[in-house]
Amino acid sequence: MQGVNPAEGxxxxxxxxxxxxxxxxxxxxxxxxxxxxxxxxxxxxxxxDAGGNPRLMAEIEADPDRPDARPIEAYQTLLASIxxxxxxxxxxxxxxxPDLRHDFAVQIEGWSAAESGESSGRRLLKTDLQLYLKEAAxxxxxxxxxxxxxxxxxxxxxxxxxxxxxGLLQPxxxxxxxxxxxxxxxxxxxxxxxxxx
Amino acid sequence: xxxRRRDTASPLPRPYGIDDEPLPQTHDNPLIARVAPQAxxxxxxxxxxxxxxxxxxxxxxxxxxxxxxxPWQDLSAADFLSASPSIYSVALQRLAPEVLRSSLxxxxxxxxxxxxxxxxxxxxxxxxxxxxxxxxxxxxESQVALGKPAFRSVLLAAYYAARDRVHQAQSAIRTLxxxxxxxxxxxxxxxxIPERALLHLQPGGDLFPGLDESTLLxxxxxxxxxxxxxxxxxPDAAVLLGSHAEQSGDIYxxxxxxxxxxxxxxxxxxxxxxxxxxxxxTSLMRLILTQRLLQGRTIVTLDPxxxxxxxxxxxxxxxxxxxxxxxxxxxxxHPLQAGSPAEMLLGARFFxxxxxxxxxxxxxxxxxxxxxxxxxxxxxxEELGERDxxxxxxxxxxxxxxxxxxxEAALPLALLGPFARGGLWEGFFDRPQVLLEVDLPAExxxxxxxxxxxxxxxxxxxxxxxxxxxxxxxxxxxxxxVYIDEGWRLLRSRAFAGLLDELGRRARKRGxxxxxxxxxxxxLRGESTSLSLASNAFIGRMGPEQxxxxxxxxxxxxxxxxxxxxxxxxxxxxxxxxxxAGGRGPLFPLTVGIPPGWLEFWRRCGAAQ
Numbered sequence: 001m002q003g004v005n006p007a008e009g010x011x012x013x014x015x016x017x018x019x020x021x022x023x024x025x026x027x028x029x030x031x032x033x034x035x036x037x038x039x040x041x042x043x044x045x046x047x048x049d050a051g052g053n054p055r056l057m058a059e060i061e062a063d064p065d066r067p068d069a070r071p072i073e074a075y076q077t078l079l080a081s082i083x084x085x086x087x088x089x090x091x092x093x094x095x096x097x098p099d100l101r102h103d104f105a106v107q108i109e110g111w112s113a114a115e116s117g118e119s120s121g122r123r124l125l126k127t128d129l130q131l132y133l134k135e136a137a138x139x140x141x142x143x144x145x146x147x148x149x150x151x152x153x154x155x156x157x158x159x160x161x162x163x164x165x166x167g168l169l170q171p172x173x174x175x176x177x178x179x180x181x182x183x184x185x186x187x188x189x190x191x192x193x194x195x196x197x
Numbered sequence: 198x199x200x201r202r203r204d205t206a207s208p209l210p211r212p213y214g215i216d217d218e219p220l221p222q223t224h225d226n227p228l229i230a231r232v233a234p235q236a237x238x239x240x241x242x243x244x245x246x247x248x249x250x251x252x253x254x255x256x257x258x259x260x261x262x263x264x265x266x267x268p269w270q271d272l273s274a275a276d277f278l279s280a281s282p283s284i285y286s287v288a289l290q291r292l293a294p295e296v297l298r299s300s301l302x303x304x305x306x307x308x309x310x311x312x313x314x315x316x317x318x319x320x321x322x323x324x325x326x327x328x329x330x331x332x333x334x335x336x337x338e339s340q341v342a343l344g345k346p347a348f349r350s351v352l353l354a355a356y357y358a359a360r361d362r363v364h365q366a367q368s369a370i371r372t373l374x375x376x377x378x379x380x381x382x383x384x385x386x387x388x389x390i391p392e393r394a395l396l397h398l399q400p401g402g403d404l405f406p407g408l409d410e411s412t413l414l415x416x417x418x419x420x421x422x423x424x425x426x427x428x429x430x431x432p433d434a435a436v437l438l439g440s441h442a443e444q445s446g447d448i449y450x451x452x453x454x455x456x457x458x459x460x461x462x463x464x465x466x467x468x469x470x471x472x473x474x475x476x477x478x479t480s481l482m483r484l485i486l487t488q489r490l491l492q493g494r495t496i497v498t499l500d501p502x503x504x505x506x507x508x509x510x511x512x513x514x515x516x517x518x519x520x521x522x523x524x525x526x527x528x529x530x531h532p533l534q535a536g537s538p539a540e541m542l543l544g545a546r547f548f549x550x551x552x553x554x555x556x557x558x559x560x561x562x563x564x565x566x567x568x569x570x571x572x573x574x575x576x577x578x579e580e581l582g583e584r585d586x587x588x589x590x591x592x593x594x595x596x597x598x599x600x601x602x603x604x605e606a607a608l609p610l611a612l613l614g615p616f617a618r619g620g621l622w623e624g625f626f627d628r629p630q631v632l633l634e635v636d637l638p639a640e641x642x643x644x645x646x647x648x649x650x651x652x653x654x655x656x657x658x659x660x661x662x663x664x665x666x667x668x669x670x671x672x673x674x675x676x677x678x679v680y681i682d683e684g685w686r687l688l689r690s691r692a693f694a695g696l697l698d699e700l701g702r703r704a705r706k707r708g709x710x711x712x713x714x715x716x717x718x719x720x721l722r723g724e725s726t727s728l729s730l731a732s733n734a735f736i737g738r739m740g741p742e743q744x745x746x747x748x749x750x751x752x753x754x755x756x757x758x759x760x761x762x763x764x765x766x767x768x769x770x771x772x773x774x775x776x777x778a779g780g781r782g783p784l785f786p787l788t789v790g791i792p793p794g795w796l797e798f799w800r801r802c803g804a805a806q
Contacts, residue, residue: 027239
């Protein structure tokens with residue numbers, strides 16, 4: 001592992017009671033961030049958590065060539081293979097997905113019939129549709145993320161298990177793709193700065 | 198299940214500002230400074246970010262692992278989907294078998310001891326429910342002893358909305374809470390500790406942040422992991438339908454590629470919209486056809502109520518009446534227009550069958566028709582020369598039949614006579630100019646207004662439409678979309694039932710989209726045609742029994758069909774369950790999105806309320 005900086009320390013843990021009085025308080029999101037760094041651990045990108053332990057992250061996707069995905073069976077196999085004491089977290093997160101809408105907007109531009117009508121009616125309808133697309137709520141897709149904290153003392157076995165997951169999920173029509181540093185950072189940023197406007 | 202008491206002393210980072218400490222502008226950790234540059238407001242039960250609001254929800258339930266009737270056995274990640282964007286997290290830590298076994302044994306011993314003590318002191322025998330719990334504890338202990346995995350778990354969902362649309366997330370969370378309570382869970386809002394959701398949900402976060410925890414066996418835990426989705430490309434010639442009611446993503450559709458170009462191709466280019474009156478079927482149809490018209494497609498609509506006539510005219514289209522045109526120069530159709538004598542004979546036979554039924558086509562009648570067509574063709578070619586397509590009038594065929602002098606020609610003569618020139622119904626087929634050409638011009642909308650249909654004309658008008666559509670699909674060079682509103686009426690017509698099957702098989706090859714709109718899907722299921730295998734179906738609000746039967750006819754598995762049928766009975770207007778690729782893809786809810794300007798335009802044209 002490279003570049004762990006224990007001097008950065010943990011978040012400012014203090015004796016703060018969750019039973020505080022209700023009322024809106026303003027703070028900065030950065031004081032809720034528990035991750036310390038993103039580093040390369042034995043060739044794998046890992047997020048370093050508040051305790052200095054690396055966490056491996058990957059995205060699960062449905063195999064586009066396998067419409068017969070069987071996620072429940074895949075997850076049963078996955079969970080049955082976890083060793084006692086190990087922890088795994090699965091996140092389903094909404095993620096901005098403007099590409100599809102952008103592609104559609106490009107298609108609309110090419111709708112020639114809207115321009116060739118005798119009256120301006122069709123052109124107005126086309127403009128209305130374009131305006132509607134611009135003003136509609138941002139479209140989102142769902143991403144499924146696996147997060148696996150490497151258990152201290154069992155890192156070799158845990159890494160071997162993590163690397164086996166791709167082959168383990170494939171027969172069920174699921175694909176596992178490890179997240180790179182930029183993707184992990186984007187994920188962290190999105191959760192701390194959701195943008196729905 | 199083990200329920201941990203909330204650890205109020207658990208270490209949590211304290212937001213700045215709460216104790217009026219100064220707010221630092223940047224963090225000395227560059228990663229933190231990059232990923233969290235903004236402010237947050239910590240409210241009573243939610244967090245407010247500059248770009249939106251987050252409302253978290255956790256849950257707990259009574260009952261141990263494997264207990265009979267445990268609500269966990271009926272819960273899955275899909276239950277947390279809603280129209281509001283959300284983050285859903287489930288953290289699982291596999292428990293050592295001996296730890297759980299000891300815990301289960303202790304619990305069972307205590308439970309059995311209590312039952313025994315009750316029996317000894319009061320003579321009360323354990324109830325069936327108590328016996329079932331005891332049995333479940335025993336069973337769970339045995340399963341764990343045999344190596345069945347069990348997990349310590351924390352589940353948290355957070356719903357998001359733009360700051361000016363908080364009610365959407367509130368509504369989503371209230372709906373979810375109601376559903377969870379109905380299943381035996383106690384939903385937990387994070388009052389006074391909403392920041393724990395952020396601490397938990399972030400990558401690298403606190404996986405067990407002192408929220409309610411449960412112990413789950415393998416099957417229950419696996420169901421809580423969310424199924425992955427797939428990125429979808431935009432289909433060719435797509436139209437926008439609206440948004441996914443559970444994912445917030447846009448939904449696009451194309452007749453040739455369905456909803457997803459990478460999924461198996463639809464078996465036909467036939468699509469179906471069904472649902473009760475007021476479910477929004479016609480609005481969805483208009484949304485699709487308007488976009489297709491703007492794309493440059495030729496549109497043909499069959500409009501039994503004449504609801505689209507004004508809209509059609511306003512968009513530069515033509516309205517075809519359900520009867521002889523008032524303009525004496527025009528008739529509806531030239532049914533005997535043909536490229537060969539065989540084609541002409543086919544037209545004549547179809548026409549007679551539509552008038553008098555298949556039984557009228559006796560061998561003698563067919564022989565007479567054959568002779569008359571052959572004679573007429575040869576004479577016309579002699580007079581006018583070879584052409585790509587010859588147009589024969591009904592009168593000419595009547596003349597040829599009369600010239601045969603055969604007894605078998607009497608029936609076709611009697612049937613065709615009123616439609617020949619000078620007959621009472623010449624306006625249908627025997628005027629010099631014609632409204633319906635096989636090759637319709639591009640980029641136009643042709644609306645067949647059937648509101649004026651009279652009982653005595655019904656058979657012949659249906660025959661005209663069926664013949665025209667058949668010709669346009671099989672011979673026409675212009676690719677088109679055909680929309681059949683109130684399709685149940687036409688499906689009960691003999692001429693149409695067979696035609697739709699023909700359309701279904703040919704439409705895809707010829708780039709033609711066919712959409713049938715009906716509130717009676719039973720009519721479809723009764724047909725042994727390809728329509729009963731409609732490629733893509735949109736099911737609006739409909740009775741559960743009817744929708745269940747329809748889903749099953751599409752091949753949807755029984756359990757999903759039951760669940761979706763119940764959902765179909767509660768769908769609000771303009772929300773549909775989409776069944777892709779003839780039921781081979783999973784059903785999903787679709788909220789139809791119509792540009793407000795279009796709605797206003799439709800209203801002005803009397804085509805929307």
